[in-house]
Amino acid sequence: MADALLRIAGLAKRFGGIVATDDVALDVPEGELHAVIGPNGAGKTTLIAQLSGQLMADSGRIHFAGVDITRTPAWRRSHLGLARSFQITSLFLDHSVLDNVALAVQAHAGHSFRFWRNARLETGLRQKARAALEEVGLAHRADARASLLSHGEHRLLELAMALAGQPRMLLLDEPMAGLGPDESARMVAMLRRLKQRYTILLVEHDMEAVFALADRISVLVYGRVIATGAPDVIRANDQVREAYLGEDDHV
């Protein structure tokens, strides 16, 4: 069996009496777009948090590109090639859009114990930042203050920052959250493009997007993976229909 790029085994996390992640096992081969769906409270964001390193799992193992990253701090995982976007927009609001992305580039461009030269004049950083903005279609907003962007533009900026570090794999936490129909369609098109270059773990509520993009889907309910498989298989799975697809979570 070819080694998957991301391999999760027996992952578990509790908060007091609540089991947020219950013996989760998952494999994502390189190049796959793997969607994780589930009702609210299923533990999807907690799962992403453990994969990105914001939270430490109580037990289990996470392997990325063959390396055991279960206890690796978040910042180091980013350097191994694992990038994430946030469900609730988490940006540097008092900085410009370009500054935001340039910071993400800077993190991967050597150390930052440089005290004298003006970082905004480093063409290397600025160029890579602009490239990431081009990729998501935000280049025209480069000099705007991040706090002044629309919600849709925020979600794009989230994506740009994840891409800026030139990762191997993206952990996307509900990139379509709060987007209207037009913006959603654009985001789906962009994700389809990105799919060709990056391995993606996509947490989403938008079922249309999920079934349009995913190579495989895992269904998370109460912290447990109750089914994993190709979209058609999942759509037909009785357990899944009962637990999740029956409820109209997507408005």
Added chain:
Amino acid sequence: MTLFIEQCLNGLQLGLLLFLLAAGLTLVFGIMDFVNLAHGSLYMIGAYFAATFASWTGSFVFGAVLAVAATLLVGMVVEVIAIRRLYGRDHLDHVLGTFGLILFFDELVRLIWGPGGKSLPVPAFLDGSFEILPGIQYPVYRLAIIAVTLAVAAFLYVLVMRTRIGMLIRAGASNREMVGALGVNIKLLYTLVFGLGAALAGLAGLMQAPILTVQIGMGENILILAFVITVIGGIGSIRGAFIAALLVGFIDTLGRSFLPNLLVDLVGRQAAFTAAPALSSMLIYILMAAVLVVKPQGLFPAGSR
């Protein structure tokens, strides 16, 4: 041996006084998420009020009761005028705003009472010593402090754990909007909690007055100790404050009384007596640092009351 028992009692008494002070601080902190640097000022005001009212009425007890009431009032007025505008803001804003209040109160007290400080003598009926154990005399007044503070501690426990108001206080800590939606007047609740904290501080201030001091700036010295206790005990936890306060009271008192003699042989007389109080104060900070290393949220983090 006598000395040791005496010092232990002193440590108990100091610890209980510090508990009164820290309880108010941790309540306000835990429930309104508010850092109140001016808590020490309320402590000072309680002492000053008591000194004045006691001399006006000729009665210590009467003066004390009036002083607590007056401090309660001052606390509530300050909350309405200044404190409530800072809720929800960055802790830095709390620190700055209440720092300004410290400056204001220090000057106000100086304006009203003058720079010289005041005196509040031990009342006649509490004067003298009591033989608590064969051959061991202990000042009645200090025993009274112990009794009063224990009573207040019991009252606080009952209030927070067993009454509806206490329930509201605890609920308000975890979910303001919900409690507000239930028709409870959150604003009033917060004002009352702040007032309660002020009253506790004022009580602590007036009780220590006969044995320690009534002077401007007395709040600044003791405030840090109260904060340290709050942090060690766990922010928002009255039980934590109680245990931490006793710990600190013992360490401080026993340190001050026994360290000099321990050090004299090492560094000589003068050095030992200069170093001892400083060292016992340092011990308390070291204790706090040690606790935070092992339990970053304090001994009894919020949620375990």
Added chain:
Amino acid sequence: MSGAITLRNGVIAALLLALALLPLYVQLTGDRFMLTLFSRIVILAIAAVSLNLILGYGGMMSFGHAAYLGIGGYTVAILAFEGVPSAFVQWPAALAASALFALIVGALSLRTRGVYFIMITLAFAQMAYYLASGTARYGGDDGLSLDTRSTFAGLIDLSNKTTFYYVCLVLLFGSILLVWRLTNSRFGMVLQGVRSNEARMRAIGFPTFRYQLAGFVIAGTMCGLAGALIANHTEFVSPSMMFWTRSGDLIVMVVLGGMGTLFGPVFGALALLFLEQFLPAAISTIVHPFNPAGAAKAGEFWQIVLGPLLLVVVLFARGGIDGLLRALSDRAHAQRKRGHG
């Protein structure tokens, strides 16, 4: 720095010029007191600049910054006491001691957040205070006097007040220059990023702890320098320099002047010390027509204004003096545009 001719930049330029020309004014008027006052303002401005680096730009609420004034000051005083008056030994030692203290405090405190961070930094400063207060050899609570100011092997005479003032001023300009370069550098970007959104900084790949620690050490060292200067200025050091309320004073300066701005700390130090000096007289003048007898006394209570003033700034003018100047500049600029349009 924009370089544009704005009201704010004009005020800053005028201020810097005035500071540079102060000794000339003193020579002309013979008002030597101003030299003493402004030396103190400049030194405290350096301390405020250093605190602004970690507080204003870095978002680290250190409530123990006055400790470095004490550490720097005591290093100089102790060395002088032990027979080493040479600045070439004292000042590097003061910087090294401050850096070391900052390294230890930072390493232990920066693992905590919020109010716990405030308390730990405050606790360490209090420990420094108690250490000084408990050491009988160096005066304990009574403090320690300096018999001589730091000597520079005859090159610079610090006992000449004008020379001393210029040394302080040059060092102030130097620290502002340093902070300017720092905050625009890669390092500064990281510090400010952490202030803005720490979780995101870690997610994009920054090991934030080491950068914050470095910033903490730089700020502590810079403040240690201010401590060495103040020891020379007052020719006396005492534990009270490090009491937690002095750290509060520094924070007030930074916030009053405008947090996270280049010249805010200078405005803040000026404002605070100006208020200290001139508010009593101002109050007396105002009260005098109404109550000649009580006027002088009224002036003594200037701090009663300072307290509420601070509260008002926190509530309504969070950007401090620099913020106000910017707002005025913008308004003036808008009016000029309208006038030309």
